[in-house]
Amino acid sequence: MSRGLRVWQDMEKEQETLRAWKDRVARELDRVVAFWLDHSHDQEQGCAPCPSGGLGLGSSLLWSPRTSLWAGCHLWGAASAPIPLHPPTPDLANSANASVSHRGFFTCLGRDGQVYDDLKYVWLQGRQVWMYCRLYRQFERFRRPELLNAAKAGGEFLLRYAQVAPPAKKCAFVLTRDGRPVKVQRTIFSECFYTMAMNELWRVTGDARYQNEAMEMMDQIVSWVREDPSGLGRPQLPGAPASESMAVPMMLLNLVEQLGEADEELAGISAELGDWCAQRILQHVQRGGQAVLENVSEDGEELSGCLGRHQNPGHALEAGWFLLRYAIQRGDAKLRAHVIDKFLLLPFHSGWDPEHGGLFYFQDADGLCPTQLEWAMKLWWPHSEAMIAFLMGYSETGDPALLRIFYQVAEYTFHRFRDPEYGEWFGYLNRDGKVALTIKGGPFKGCFHVPRCLAMCEEMLNNLLSRLAPASALSTRSPPAGPARPGAE
Amino acid sequence: MSRGLRVWQDMEKEQETLRAWKDRVARELDRVVAFWLDHSHDQEQGCAPCPSGGLGLGSSLLWSPRTSLWAGCHLWGAASAPIPLHPPTPDLANSANASVSHRGFFTCLGRDGQVYDDLKYVWLQGRQVWMYCRLYRQFERFRRPELLNAAKAGGEFLLRYAQVAPPAKKCAFVLTRDGRPVKVQRTIFSECFYTMAMNELWRVTGDARYQNEAMEMMDQIVSWVREDPSGLGRPQLPGAPASESMAVPMMLLNLVEQLGEADEELAGISAELGDWCAQRILQHVQRGGQAVLENVSEDGEELSGCLGRHQNPGHALEAGWFLLRYAIQRGDAKLRAHVIDKFLLLPFHSGWDPEHGGLFYFQDADGLCPTQLEWAMKLWWPHSEAMIAFLMGYSETGDPALLRIFYQVAEYTFHRFRDPEYGEWFGYLNRDGKVALTIKGGPFKGCFHVPRCLAMCEEMLNNLLSRLAPASALSTRSPPAGPARPGAE
Numbered sequence: 001m002s003r004g005l006r007v008w009q010d011m012e013k014e015q016e017t018l019r020a021w022k023d024r025v026a027r028e029l030d031r032v033v034a035f036w037l038d039h040s041h042d043q044e045q046g047c048a049p050c051p052s053g054g055l056g057l058g059s060s061l062l063w064s065p066r067t068s069l070w071a072g073c074h075l076w077g078a079a080s081a082p083i084p085l086h087p088p089t090p091d092l093a094n095s096a097n098a099s100v101s102h103r104g105f106f107t108c109l110g111r112d113g114q115v116y117d118d119l120k121y122v123w124l125q126g127r128q129v130w131m132y133c134r135l136y137r138q139f140e141r142f143r144r145p146e147l148l149n150a151a152k153a154g155g156e157f158l159l160r161y162a163q164v165a166p167p168a169k170k171c172a173f174v175l176t177r178d179g180r181p182v183k184v185q186r187t188i189f190s191e192c193f194y195t196m197a198m199n200e201l202w203r204v205t206g207d208a209r210y211q212n213e214a215m216e217m218m219d220q221i222v223s224w225v226r227e228d229p230s231g232l233g234r235p236q237l238p239g240a241p242a243s244e245s246m247a248v249p250m251m252l253l254n255l256v257e258q259l260g261e262a263d264e265e266l267a268g269i270s271a272e273l274g275d276w277c278a279q280r281i282l283q284h285v286q287r288g289g290q291a292v293l294e295n296v297s298e299d300g301e302e303l304s305g306c307l308g309r310h311q312n313p314g315h316a317l318e319a320g321w322f323l324l325r326y327a328i329q330r331g332d333a334k335l336r337a338h339v340i341d342k343f344l345l346l347p348f349h350s351g352w353d354p355e356h357g358g359l360f361y362f363q364d365a366d367g368l369c370p371t372q373l374e375w376a377m378k379l380w381w382p383h384s385e386a387m388i389a390f391l392m393g394y395s396e397t398g399d400p401a402l403l404r405i406f407y408q409v410a411e412y413t414f415h416r417f418r419d420p421e422y423g424e425w426f427g428y429l430n431r432d433g434k435v436a437l438t439i440k441g442g443p444f445k446g447c448f449h450v451p452r453c454l455a456m457c458e459e460m461l462n463n464l465l466s467r468l469a470p471a472s473a474l475s476t477r478s479p480p481a482g483p484a485r486p487g488a489e
Numbered sequence: 490m491s492r493g494l495r496v497w498q499d500m501e502k503e504q505e506t507l508r509a510w511k512d513r514v515a516r517e518l519d520r521v522v523a524f525w526l527d528h529s530h531d532q533e534q535g536c537a538p539c540p541s542g543g544l545g546l547g548s549s550l551l552w553s554p555r556t557s558l559w560a561g562c563h564l565w566g567a568a569s570a571p572i573p574l575h576p577p578t579p580d581l582a583n584s585a586n587a588s589v590s591h592r593g594f595f596t597c598l599g600r601d602g603q604v605y606d607d608l609k610y611v612w613l614q615g616r617q618v619w620m621y622c623r624l625y626r627q628f629e630r631f632r633r634p635e636l637l638n639a640a641k642a643g644g645e646f647l648l649r650y651a652q653v654a655p656p657a658k659k660c661a662f663v664l665t666r667d668g669r670p671v672k673v674q675r676t677i678f679s680e681c682f683y684t685m686a687m688n689e690l691w692r693v694t695g696d697a698r699y700q701n702e703a704m705e706m707m708d709q710i711v712s713w714v715r716e717d718p719s720g721l722g723r724p725q726l727p728g729a730p731a732s733e734s735m736a737v738p739m740m741l742l743n744l745v746e747q748l749g750e751a752d753e754e755l756a757g758i759s760a761e762l763g764d765w766c767a768q769r770i771l772q773h774v775q776r777g778g779q780a781v782l783e784n785v786s787e788d789g790e791e792l793s794g795c796l797g798r799h800q801n802p803g804h805a806l807e808a809g810w811f812l813l814r815y816a817i818q819r820g821d822a823k824l825r826a827h828v829i830d831k832f833l834l835l836p837f838h839s840g841w842d843p844e845h846g847g848l849f850y851f852q853d854a855d856g857l858c859p860t861q862l863e864w865a866m867k868l869w870w871p872h873s874e875a876m877i878a879f880l881m882g883y884s885e886t887g888d889p890a891l892l893r894i895f896y897q898v899a900e901y902t903f904h905r906f907r908d909p910e911y912g913e914w915f916g917y918l919n920r921d922g923k924v925a926l927t928i929k930g931g932p933f934k935g936c937f938h939v940p941r942c943l944a945m946c947e948e949m950l951n952n953l954l955s956r957l958a959p960a961s962a963l964s965t966r967s968p969p970a971g972p973a974r975p976g977a978e
Contacts, residue, residue, distance in 0.1 A: 108795070108860070116857050117794040164726070172726075180728030237653070237661075239669030305606040306597070368605050371597070371931040373917055374862040428862055430919060442860040 015468055021410065022461035028418070029454035033135065033142065035423040035440065036128065036447040039113030040105045041150055042120075042177065104157035104179075105150075109441040112422045116439070118177040122162050124446030126193030129154040131447050133200035135455060148204060155201045155210065162194055169220040170231060174443070186234040188221050192251045195221065196258055203261075218255060222273065225252060242298040243307065249280035250319045257325060278326050278335075281319050285342045291365045292316040292347055306371055311363040313351025314382020320344045321389040328396060340393050340402070348386065348405060356432050357412050359383060377436060378429040380445065383413040384453035391460045410457075425450050504957055510899065511950035517907065518943035522624065522631065524912040524929065525617065525936040528602030529594045530639055531609075531666065593646035593668075594639075598930040601911045605928070607666040611651050613935030615682030618643040620936050622689035624944060637693060644690045644699060651683055658709040659720060663932070675723040677710050681740045684710065685747055692750075707744060711762065714741060731787040732796065738769035739808045746814060767815050767824075770808050774831045780854045781805040781836055795860055800852040802840025803871020809833045810878040817885060829882050829891070837875065837894060845921050846901050848872060865920040869934065872902040873942035880949045899946075914939050 107124040108117035132151035135142035161179030162171040171190035172181035198214035201207070224232055225248060256274040260267035283300035286293045294310045295303055302308050320343030327335040351359045358378035362370045369375075390406035393399065416433045417425040419440070427445040428437040439445070596613040597606035621640035624631035650668030651660040660679035661670035687703035690696070713721055714737060745763040749756035772789035775782045783799045784792055791797050809832030816824040840848045847867035851859045858864075879895035882888065905922045906914040908929070916934040917926040928934070 110857065117860075119794060172728075174728075176728040181726045182728040184724065184726065235673065237670045237673065239661075239663075239665040239671040305608060368599065369927045371606075371926070371928060373866060373926065376925060377862060431925075436865060436920075437860070437862065438858045439860060 011468065015465065017407075018461055018465055018468070021407075022458060022465060024414070025454050025457045025461060028414070029451060029458060030141075031423045032425075032447075032451050032454060033147075035113060036105075036451075037146060037150075039109050039115070040107060040128070040441070040447060042104050042106055042118075103153050104175075104177075105154055105447070107441040107446040108443070109424075109439065111419065111426075111438040111440060113424075113440065119182065119443075120157070120175045120177060120179075121443050121446070122158070122171055122173055122175065122190040123193045123444070124441075124448070125154055125158055125162070126190070126195075126197040127446055127448035129158065129197035130193070130200045131451050133197075133204045135451065137200070137204050138459070139455065151201060152205065155197055158194055158197060159209075159213065162190065168231070169217055170233070184233070186232045188224055188232070188248065189251065191217055191221050192255060195255055199258055214259065218259060221252070221255070225249075226276075241303050241307070243295045243303055244280065244283075244298060246281060246284045246292075246294050246296075246312075246315055246319060249277040250315070250322055253277035253281065253319075253322050253326060257322070257329075274326060278323060281323060282338075284316075284319075287365065289342060290346075291350075292319075292342060293365060306364070309365040309368070310370070311347075311351075311365055312361070312382075313347040313359050313363065314361070314379065314385055316343050316347035316351075317359075317382060317389045318385040320347070321385065321392050324389070324392050324396065336396065340397065340399075344389050344393055344402070348390075348409075351382075353378075353431065358416065358429065358431075358433060359386060359409075374428075376431040378416070378431065378433060380413075380417050380425050380427045381449040383409055383417065384449040387413060387453050388456050391457055395460050395464055500957065504954065506896075507950055507954055507957070510896075511947060511954060513903070514943050514946045514950060517903070518940060518947060519630075520912045521914075521936075521940050521943060522636075524602060525594075525940075526635060526639075528598050528604070529596060529617070529930070529936060531593050531595055531607075533592075592642050593664075593666075594643055594936070596930040596935040597932070598913075598928065600908065600915075600927040600929060602913075602929065608671065608932075609646070609664045609666060609668075610932050610935070611647070611660055611662055611664065611679040612682045612933070613930075613937070614643055614647055614651070615679070615684075615686040616935055616937035618647065618686035619682070619689045620940050622686075622693045624940065626689070626693050627944065627948070640690060641694065644686055647683055647686060648698075648702065651679065657720070658706055659722070673722070675721045677713055677721070677737065678740065680706055680710050681744060684744055688747055703748065707748060710741070710744070714738075715765075730792050730796070732784045732792055733769065733772075733787060735770060735773045735781075735783050735785075735801075735804055735808060738766040739804070739811060742766035742770065742808075742811050742815060746811070746818075763815060767812060770812060771827075773805075773808075776854065778831060779835075780839075781808075781831060782854060795853070798854040798857070799859070800836075800840075800854055801850070801871075802836040802848050802852065803850070803868065803874055805832050805836035805840075806848075806871060806878045807874040809836070810874065810881050813878070813881050813885065825885065829886065829888075833878050833882050833891070833894075837879075837898075840871075842867075842920065847905065847918065847920075847922060848875060848898075863917075866925060867905070867918040867920065867922060869902075869906050869914050869916045870938040872898055872906065873938040876902060876942050877945050880946055884949050884953055 104120050104125055105128045106115045106118060107121055107128070108115060108119065110116050129151045132147045132154075136144070136147045136151070157179065161175055161181075164170055164172050164181045164184055169191065170184065171194055173183045173185040173190055175181055195214050195217045198210045198217065202211035202214065220231075253274060256270045256277060260270050260274075284292050284294070284296055286296065286302050292311065293302060293308065294312045294315060295307050297303055320339055323339040323343055324336060327333075327339055348359075351363060353360055353376075359382045360375065361377050361379050361382065362372050362375040364370050386409045387406060390402050390409060394402040394406060412433075413425075416429055417427075419426055422440070424440040426435045426437070427439065427442070428435075430436045441447075593609045593614055594617045595604045595607060596610055596617070597604060597608065599605050618640045621636045621643075625633070625636045625640070646668065650664055650670075653659055653661050653670045653673055658680065659673065660683055661672065662674040662679055663671045665671060684703050684706045687699045687706065691700035691703065709720075742763060745759045745766060749759050749763075773781050773783070773785055775785065775791050781800065782791060782797065783801045783804060784796050786792055809828055812828045812832055813825060816822075816828055837848075840852060842849055842865075848871045849864065850866050850868050850871065851861050851864040853859050875898045876895060879891050879898060883891040883895060901922075902914075905918055906916075908915055911929070913929040915924045915926070916928065916931070917924075919925045930936075
């Protein structure tokens with residue numbers, strides 16, 4: 001056999017594997033999206049949790065424009081709601097949007113999709129709005145009214161209820177089914193997911209209200225992070241070290257990329273912010289390049305104790321693909337290599353469990369036992385992030401070592417997390433890979449990491465196949481849908 | 490063999506088993522106390538964590554009465570301490586107490602006792618002071634200066650540093666090694682353990698300062714719980730249900746019993762408070778007596794969602810022995826039977842893992858999957874509390890079914906949690922009983938549940954043996970030390 005033939009056969013084999021993964025990923029994305037469409041939409045119009053103590057899903061509460069009263073829940077009179085319910089927004093009740101019959105999403109879903117709690121977590125509301133819009137915008141097969149209408153209803157729910165005391169921008173962490181705040185976190189993350197949702201909603205609807213909201217909230221977030229955090233409500237205590245969690249610049253960098261997409265003017269304005277975020281994230285590489293630490297001092301030094309030694313391999317990998325995108329956009333090959341080395345390979349090699357496989361949730365940089373009870377569990381999202389990171393790394397460099405790691409992580413992930421019976425993925429495995437929690441959604445798991453991973457991987461695999469394959473090999477498949485333009489609907 | 494002989498032989502056998510457990514428990518108590526004496530005492534005088542990023546244990550910082558300055562830490566000048574350090578209390582520096590060379594306790598201890606973080610958690614400082622004093626007061630063999638001096642130094646550390654902004658009584662949750670507040674919880678628990686420590690310190694030293702502190706803090710706690718919680722700093726949010734965690738009346742009942750011990754006047758004054766606590770705890774028996782729920786509404790109804798269905802078998806068992814003591818003191822046999830039924834047998838039977846043994850950490854009253862990642866883990870403290878509860882139940886009723894459960898729990902606990910190599914107990918096992926975290930102490934595990942369980946079990950086993958045994962059988966053993974009087978030292 002000639003060398004040329006062998007090379008051709010190897011290429012053919014690689015394409016086969018990539019194509020098989022592309023098909024597997026695309027089918028899985030369909031199943032996952034179907035799970036959320038089937039189970040997570042609140043079809044009632046703002047019914048409060050039934051005061052009888054049940055989930056209240058069986059009783060509906062409808063706004064009567066005639067009497068300006070909520071009516072329909074037989075137990076409502078007995079409820080001790082500390083504030084009166086708001087009437088629905090005019091556009092929901094009276095305009096073309098009146099066809100939208102659900103508001104926000106249930107995310108506390110059991111294995112089979114059953115709602116086990118009707119609380120609405122703001123992170124997850126924002127993430128699901130973002131995800132539906134992104135799918136609608138980038139995939140022909142998801143350009144369906146049910147996704148768009150659900151995203152708009154979720155967006156309206158956020159607009160009306162997320163901010164605890166408007167005009168102050170601080171958002172709740174969790175709301176009751178009908179939008180009353182239950183808990184407020186003293187961090188920026190509810191607001192970040194709110195911003196992502198609003199910007200993406202604007203991109204699919206063209207409605208300037210959404211973009212104005214996104215830009216105003218972004219200004220507030222940047223001000224909290226870079227100027228004055230006092231509005232977050234965290235007390236300044238003399239013993240608390242001035243520290244930075246990597247999550248903050250990481251999340252901000254993601255927002256810079258979100259808001260700057262296909263908007264050269266905005267991308268230019270926010271370039272300085274993007275550079276700042278990248279520099280701050282890079283400061284978390286410590287110990288002479290041998291460890292990514294989740295928390296460092298304000299001036300980029302290692303902190304003492306458990307806080308300083310804390311590592312979160314999934315976060316490092318997620319920050320890795322945010323930084324990779326940043327390096328690619330700037331054409332910075334040196335940074336790209338550094339990011340692959342420090343934010344992909346390093347956390348993967350130190351975070352992968354040599355005994356049972358899978359990525360540890362938390363680690364201690366000195367190899368001591370972490371104090372978090374769940375440190376050795378395997379969570380779905382670090383694995384989703386790792387799949388994105390390594391496939392992106394391979395797409396950009398062609399380094400087969402990165403592709404091998406993608407396959408290794410993807411095999412583990414599909415084998416362990418995926419639920420072939422009821423759809424979606426389990427979120428929480430024991431160290432040995434057995435399912436520890438059977439829930440499909442909860443306070444932190446919603447319609448986000450799994451479909452984002454699958455959608456991005458499908459797109460990257462498609463692009464790889466387009467580049468690698470002879471024209472004929474892909475001709476029988478539909479090409480990936482191009483991004484829609486803002487206001488294209 | 491005559492019936493009389495058989496009964497005598499059965500009694501003899503039961504005594505043998507009880508005696509074996511008493512010896513096992515007493516030996517284990519010695520080992521556990523030795524672990525904390527060996528590893529947890531901060532021998533330096535208030536050295537701040539070394540700004541170099543290490544634990545700072547190797548550098549000492551000494552108060553110089555001559556220059557009125559802290560000196561000795563070569564890196565101190567580089568530290569960015571937001572507030573100046575306080576000088577030591579006069580009695581520590583100048584009085585008879587100057588011999589006390591340590592201040593507060595390290596509780597972040599690895600498997601072998603090594604300090605892996607020097608933060609000082611206020612719950613655990615208070616608990617260790619309480620534990621040392623209680624051992625000193627009730628056991629002849631622990632009436633040793635090293636326990637008393639360490640307890641006093643811990644008490645002085647709390648007096649000086651626990652309150653975040655005196656004269657306000659709110660205490661920190663965690664302090665730096667030198668006493669600067671790092672975090673404040675918006676609950677009453679730091680203050681409760683502070684009160685326990687102060688009252689017990691007064692009982693062994695007779696120093697009225699400690700008792701005044703205990704009484705003032707108790708007044709503040711009761712006021713927060715029964716009158717106005719605003720000082721705790723929790724925002725009142727319209728969507729948050731007015732709920733009661735069982736931990737609150739449970740903790741208060743424990744304090745009522747602590748403060749009222751051998752003090753008839755105080756016991757009389759606080760009788761109403763004790764009754765209130767007991768009634769509030771009893772409200773957590775829900776669903777027609779079929780479940781103890783951790784959270785109920787202010788008026789004792791089940792709450793909706795996960796919050797309402799949440800169960801914590803260890804808490805129910807701990808509340809069980811607090812209530813059992815309460816019922817015994819009041820001579821209320823009907824309540825005693827109710828408590829054994831609902832707070833001992835019910836949580837044990839529903840909370841014991843039929844597959845692997847051990848008590849689940851959390852459960853959902855509908856049998857759904859809890860959302861807490863650690864729900865199926867086996868923690869040390871529910872098992873310690875179960876040992877106390879069932880041995881107390883048996884001591885009071887003579888019901889052999891309760892003794893059998895004590896043996897079952899104690900066997901599991903000694904087999905799984907005890908570390909024969911380095912002493913003390915592991916705190917956190919996976920569902921299958923394997924050690925998940927090798928630490929012996931951390932933010933929530935200190936010198937408390939294990940020695941309290943062992944000390945109480947030793948005392949109860951001694952009393953049982955005294956009651957059951959022919960006089961000769963115990964004559965070769967030393968009787969348990971009687972409680973010391975306040976100010977007896």
